[in-house]
Amino acid sequence: MKRLLKCLGYALVTIYFVADLVFESVARPLSAWIGGLRILQPLYAWIARLRPYPALALFSVPVVILEPVKPIGAFLVAAGHVVSGVLTIALGEILKITLVERLFRLTRDRLMQIPTFVMLYHPWMRFHEWVTSSEIWRWGQQRIAQLKALVRRAVASTARGRRLGGVAASNNKMNSVRHR
Secondary structure, eight states: OHHHHHHHHHHHHHHHHHHHHHHHHHHHHHHHHHHTOGGGHHHHHHHHTOOHHHHHHHHHHHHHHHTTHHHHHHHHHHTTOHHHHHHHHHHHHHHHHHHHHHHHHHHHHHHTTSHHHHHHHHHHHHHHHHHHTSHHHHHHHHHHHHHHHHHHHHHHHHHHHHHHHHHHHHHHHHHHHHTO
16 A cells, blocks of 8 residues: 555656646746846846845745646636636746746856756756657657647738738728718
8 A cells, every 4th residue: 555655646746847847948938038028137136136045035935936836726727717716826936936937047157056956957957858859758748849830820811811802892882882
């Protein structure tokens, strides 16, 4: 029984971290966009100047505040509010990972001065590389790319249809004015 619980625990932890990696693919572009906002440049400069332990404290804030979103979302799903629960989890994770990504980019050099952080960071990066280099990950990324391309084509097709529909409608108005 103890062995079964241990395996279940490992499986849950693995799912937890893989889910973070999946949400990371959405959060990275968002983080890059936020990083380019000129209005936030003074804040970024202040964050980048922090000493190691204050940088670690700031780096921890989004995790501490937004990590409870997962159990709240799971509760909503269990209570029958599936859409609300899934949206709560997805939006909370994207927000958390976006903030953590941005803060890490700003404070990486400072964080790497903390021995315990370095000790935990290197195994995380090996796990990250192992997951993202796996065949199933590459297959999933290909499916996501195909889905994105499909959505782009659908949006472009809809926009093109609206433009053509607008032209046709204005032509019909002109024709009706001519025939009066």
